[in-house]
Amino acid sequence: xxxxxxxxxxxxxxxxxxxxxxxxxxxxxxxxxxxxxxxxxxxxxxxxxxxxxxxxxxxxxxxxxxxxxxxxxxxxxxxxxxxxxxxxxxxxxxxxxxxxxxxxxxxxxxxxxxxxxxxxxxxxxxxxxxxxxxxxxxxxxxxxxxxxxxxxxxxxxxxx
Amino acid sequence: xxxxxxxxxxxxxxxxxxxxxxxxxxxxxxxxxxxxxxxxxxxxxxxxxxxxxxxxxxxxxxxxxxxxxxxxxxxxxxxxxxxxxxxxxxxxxxxxxxxxxxxxxxxxxxxxxxxxxxxxxxxxxxxxxxxxxxxxxxxxxxxxxxxxxxxxxxxxxxxxxxxxxxxxxxxxxxxxxxxxxxxxxxxxxxxxxxxxxxxxxxxxxxxxxxxxxxxxxxxxxxxxxxxxxxxxxxxxxxxxxxxxxxxxxxxxxxxxxxxxxxxxxxxxxxxxxxxxxxxxxxxxxxxxxxxxxxxxxxxxxxxxxxxxxxxxxxxxxxxxxxxxxxxxxxxxxxxx
Numbered sequence: 001x002x003x004x005x006x007x008x009x010x011x012x013x014x015x016x017x018x019x020x021x022x023x024x025x026x027x028x029x030x031x032x033x034x035x036x037x038x039x040x041x042x043x044x045x046x047x048x049x050x051x052x053x054x055x056x057x058x059x060x061x062x063x064x065x066x067x068x069x070x071x072x073x074x075x076x077x078x079x080x081x082x083x084x085x086x087x088x089x090x091x092x093x094x095x096x097x098x099x100x101x102x103x104x105x106x107x108x109x110x111x112x113x114x115x116x117x118x119x120x121x122x123x124x125x126x127x128x129x130x131x132x133x134x135x136x137x138x139x140x141x142x143x144x145x146x147x148x149x150x151x152x153x154x155x156x157x158x159x160x
Numbered sequence: 161x162x163x164x165x166x167x168x169x170x171x172x173x174x175x176x177x178x179x180x181x182x183x184x185x186x187x188x189x190x191x192x193x194x195x196x197x198x199x200x201x202x203x204x205x206x207x208x209x210x211x212x213x214x215x216x217x218x219x220x221x222x223x224x225x226x227x228x229x230x231x232x233x234x235x236x237x238x239x240x241x242x243x244x245x246x247x248x249x250x251x252x253x254x255x256x257x258x259x260x261x262x263x264x265x266x267x268x269x270x271x272x273x274x275x276x277x278x279x280x281x282x283x284x285x286x287x288x289x290x291x292x293x294x295x296x297x298x299x300x301x302x303x304x305x306x307x308x309x310x311x312x313x314x315x316x317x318x319x320x321x322x323x324x325x326x327x328x329x330x331x332x333x334x335x336x337x338x339x340x341x342x343x344x345x346x347x348x349x350x351x352x353x354x355x356x357x358x359x360x361x362x363x364x365x366x367x368x369x370x371x372x373x374x375x376x377x378x379x380x381x382x383x384x385x386x387x388x389x390x391x392x393x394x395x396x397x398x399x400x401x402x403x404x405x406x407x408x409x410x411x412x413x414x415x416x417x418x419x420x421x422x423x424x425x426x427x428x429x430x431x432x433x434x435x436x437x438x439x440x441x442x443x444x445x446x447x448x449x450x451x452x453x454x455x456x457x458x459x460x461x462x463x464x465x466x467x468x469x470x471x472x473x474x475x476x477x478x479x480x481x482x483x484x485x486x487x488x489x490x491x492x493x494x495x496x
Binding site: 010026052107116141143146153 | 346374
């Protein structure tokens with residue numbers, strides 16, 4: 001066991017990458033002329049939030065991570081002109097579910113927390129617990145990066 | 161429950177070092193006067209033993225019982241010294257051993273010790289400790305002799321694994337452990353999970369004070385939730401703040417180069433660090449108030465000086481070299 005563990009790779013691109021993606025998505029939004037009527041605030045908020053997540057997923061590596069792939073898939077449910085998903089051989093699903101069933105016997109403390117985590121992290125439903133934790137680590141890094149970018153933007157744009 | 165926690169802690173400690181490192185540490189045991197790799201380990205395990213080491217070592221002047229005392233602390237579950245040979249403070253270890261075998265049956269991966277009866281038998285001065293010392297030194301010698309062999313096999317395995325991804329990771333069962341494949345695979349899986357938990361522990365702030373998998377996982381879940389909530393609030397803020405329609409690009413560049421970087425307001429720090437429930441509530445109220453205030457003036461004019469902090473807060477003092485063209489385009493599109 002000692003040898004075969006490669007170090008977990010959770011490298012996340014710099015803040016600039018996230019910022020560029022986010023600003024691009026925002027400018028796309030603005031060209032849609034949403035910002036004229038102030039009573040559609042909720043709609044605007046939802047759009048901006050979705051744009052934030054999608055740009056974060058893009059900046060974080062597109063379809064190369066499980067969570068970003070699931071996020072993008074969820075976001076472009078009907079109309080997929082944004083992202084191209086690679087054709088991967090899907091594992092037979094019954095295998096995954098049988099793994100999950102067995103995992104209920106393994107340290108139920110860990111597994112119930114893992115269940116809550118699966119609901120939070122996009123794409124967590126089909127992952128084993130160890131894989132889930134890897135994805136969570138990368139997801140946390142990307143989320144914090146995105147939060148920093150958005151905070152900077154808000155601070156810069158807010159009136160003094 | 162306590163036993164389970166204890167065993168859980170032991171699990172974490174034992175997976176601190178990989179099997180290889182443990183072997184190397186054992187090699188160094190034989191050199192007297194060595195204690196550095198163990199120091200950290202003892203500070204952890206002394207928590208459990210609560211001074212057992214001190215009591216044990218204080219009575220002996222011999223180096224070997226000291227080694228024994230040390231090994232039993234961390235090596236106890238692995239060297240599987242039979243409980244009935246323990247003495248005095250050993251009953252503490254015995255209890256630990258029992259809880260461990262009870263709770264973690266087949267859960268720890270051990271190196272299978274081959275019986276080499278022809279190995280060195282050391283003579284001891286203290287008769288009481290003879291049996292245990294023999295057992296421990298025998299096992300130490302075995303590990304030492306097997307160390308090289310294990311290293312080779314492990315390196316072979318690693319090279320095999322890197323070449324062929326479909327190859328299996330060869331794992332040996334430890335002495336005294338169930339050797340069926342299920343428990344071994346279970347153990348491998350456990351170690352993977354603990355390793356990743358440690359990684360997450362470094363990532364999430366404030367997690368180093370919490371021991372135990374459940375608490376840490378709760379913290380991680382809270383952290384992820386708080387990050388997602390922050391994004392939601394920031395997007396709300398962004399929705400109500402409108403940039404000024406016309407940006408003067410030359411003006412922006414002149415000011416961007418000349419201006420000093422704006423420090424990020426402490427509020428993100430407050431929100432970031434206080435992701436526990438109480439703090440988040442106070443962070444919420446701040447966000448609500450400010451966004452509510454902003455909502456009253458949705459179309460207010462933002463003067464050009466605000467665009468300087470925008471660019472400078474992204475750059476944060478770095479030279480805006482690669483940014484120039486991007487920023488230019490984006491500011492232009494934002495103004496539309």
